[in-house]
Amino acid sequence: MFYHLYELRGLHQVFNLFQYITFRAVAGAGTAFVLSVLLGPSLIRILTRLRLGQPIRRGKHHEVLEDLHGGKAGTPTMGGWLILATVTLASVLWARPGSVYPWLVLAMFWVMGLIGFWDDWLKVSGQDTRGLRAWQKMAVQALAVAVLCFHLHQHEPTRERLFQLMVPFFKDPLIWNMGLIPAFLFVFLVVVGSANAVNLTDGLDGLAIGCSGSVALAYGILAYVAGHAIFAQHLLVPYVPGTGELAVFCACLLGGCLGFLWFNCHPAQMFMGDTGSLALGGAIATVAVLVKHELTLLIAGAVFVAEALSVMIQVASFRTTGRRVFLCAPLHHHFEHLERRRAQAENRPEARIENRIVVRLWIVSIICALAAVATLKIR
Numbered sequence: 001m002f003y004h005l006y007e008l009r010g011l012h013q014v015f016n017l018f019q020y021i022t023f024r025a026v027a028g029a030g031t032a033f034v035l036s037v038l039l040g041p042s043l044i045r046i047l048t049r050l051r052l053g054q055p056i057r058r059g060k061h062h063e064v065l066e067d068l069h070g071g072k073a074g075t076p077t078m079g080g081w082l083i084l085a086t087v088t089l090a091s092v093l094w095a096r097p098g099s100v101y102p103w104l105v106l107a108m109f110w111v112m113g114l115i116g117f118w119d120d121w122l123k124v125s126g127q128d129t130r131g132l133r134a135w136q137k138m139a140v141q142a143l144a145v146a147v148l149c150f151h152l153h154q155h156e157p158t159r160e161r162l163f164q165l166m167v168p169f170f171k172d173p174l175i176w177n178m179g180l181i182p183a184f185l186f187v188f189l190v191v192v193g194s195a196n197a198v199n200l201t202d203g204l205d206g207l208a209i210g211c212s213g214s215v216a217l218a219y220g221i222l223a224y225v226a227g228h229a230i231f232a233q234h235l236l237v238p239y240v241p242g243t244g245e246l247a248v249f250c251a252c253l254l255g256g257c258l259g260f261l262w263f264n265c266h267p268a269q270m271f272m273g274d275t276g277s278l279a280l281g282g283a284i285a286t287v288a289v290l291v292k293h294e295l296t297l298l299i300a301g302a303v304f305v306a307e308a309l310s311v312m313i314q315v316a317s318f319r320t321t322g323r324r325v326f327l328c329a330p331l332h333h334h335f336e337h338l339e340r341r342r343a344q345a346e347n348r349p350e351a352r353i354e355n356r357i358v359v360r361l362w363i364v365s366i367i368c369a370l371a372a373v374a375t376l377k378i379r
Contacts (some may be wrong), residue, residue, distance in 0.1 A: 002027070003096045021224060025248045028094035029255035035086040036259020044263065044270050047076030052124050075268060078120050079260065080276020083209075084113045087256040091249050099245040104151060105286045106249070111144045112195050112282030116274030123274075131274065138192065141282075145188045148286065153180075157241050158290065162187075164238075166292045168299065168372075171236035171379040190294045191285040197304035198281030199274055200311055200330045205266035207332060207358045211303045211365040212280045213257035218300040218369035219287050220250030225376060226291035236379040238292040246287050253283065266355050293372075300372035303365045307331050332357055 002018055009015040017023045053074035088106055095102040119131040152158040163183050165175040178186065202208035225231045227244025260276070263269045272280075281304070288297045298305055307330040314329035327337035339353040 001093050001097065003094070021227075021244050021247050024094040024096075025220065025224075025251035028090045028248050028252040029258075031093060032086045032090035032252045032255030033259040035089060036082055036256055037262055039086065040082055040259065040263045040270075043079065043082050044076055047078060047270060052076055052078055052120075072268070076270040077124065077273040078117065078275045079264070079270035080113060080116060080120075080272040080274070080279055082263075082270075083256045083260050083272060083276045084110065084279055086259060087249075087252050090252040090255060094252065095248045096245050099242050100155065101243050101246050101290055102249045104148065104290065105246065105283055108144060108148060108191070108286040109279050109283040112141070113275050113279035115140050115144075116199075116276065116278035119278075120273040120275050137196075141192045141195065142188060144282075145191050146184065148191070148289075149184050149187055152289075161238060161240060161292055164292065166238060166295065168293075168296050168375040169378050186294070187289055190289055190297065191282055193308070194285035194288075194297060194301065194304065195278045195281035197301065197308040198284075199277040201304050201307040201332070202272060202277040203330060204332050204336075204354050204358050205268040206261055206264050207361060208277055208280070209257050209261050209264050209272060210358065210362045211301070212284065213254050213261070214362070214365045214369040215284055215297075215300045215304075216250045216253040216257060218372045219284060219291070219293070220247045220254065221373050222293050222296065222376070223247045223250055223287060223291045226293070235376045237376060240291060243291050246290060249283075250287060253280075266358065296372050296375055299375065300369050301365075302368040303361050310334065332361065 003024065005015050005018040053076060087109070091102055091106060115132075115137060119137065123131040149162065152162045163177045163179065164173040165178055165186070167174045198208055198212060201211060223243050223246035225235060225237060226240050227242060227246070229239055229241075232239035257280075260272065264272065284301070285294075285297065288294045310326055310331035311329045313325050317323055317325045326334040328334050335357045336353060339357065342348075343353060
């Protein structure tokens, strides 16, 4: 919307700024952050009034989690609505209206968010941490990915790219034409895997939202390069015309993440719930698909990957051998158990265990995001 102010450049040269992606990206990030900080308290009051509190995992294998997180029971959840609203509004204000790519990402952002809301509602209304069944989630997510692939196939600039498999550190596609079914399965794996990995990471105050911010920043840079003909040619990465506008969306997402972190840092005033985590993972993965840096997500989102793998390994090990590889899964809960044992052995207070784990994983996430950006120079 504000892009059209560029047309007033005849009145004053300051209006030239509105044509630049970099300026609109910074402005979008600031807008999303400010909106989050302003709207957050109202959302917390609404969620509290509606008694939409987070249930805590219970059972004979979760005694430590009950002990560490029992005080969080009843904390307002579904705070992902704040992320959805502020990022969408900031993107509409600052992204170029004529570009189709931000709208595709926003559509997936909302579809995943609504699936998460459905899951959250079942959990809160039944005070049960199970929510939607896995097959129900997968079915709706598969439908959303099918619609996305259809649009990419119909859109001329992305039709050829849809079938290509790009690998970090290589300038040419590893596979030039995967075919329609393999391409769909690949996009499904990327989008659904990312969404659910972020969802699994969302178990400690500020963990998922902080890591999402660093990944959003990395993909903002990757999107800017992919949409810039000169930079893309110089760095030997796929050039996808128009995807530079996704840098604006990623910046808005970063601002929204920082704004939500304002209320989600320990001790959290509200949780994002699946409403936020599925939306974040789905949006980031869709950006990765559009700019043809899907596998780079394994590097930028290494924390998310590790969290998801820990659950897969734990489940596979227990079902095949009856033994658990980790003290608890996902991985951040394993670290909680370890830190608690060390604290008890050393007679240290346990109050700061969560903060220590979250900040360390933030550091790892930032380093991985920088490594993902560095792949641009290694071809």
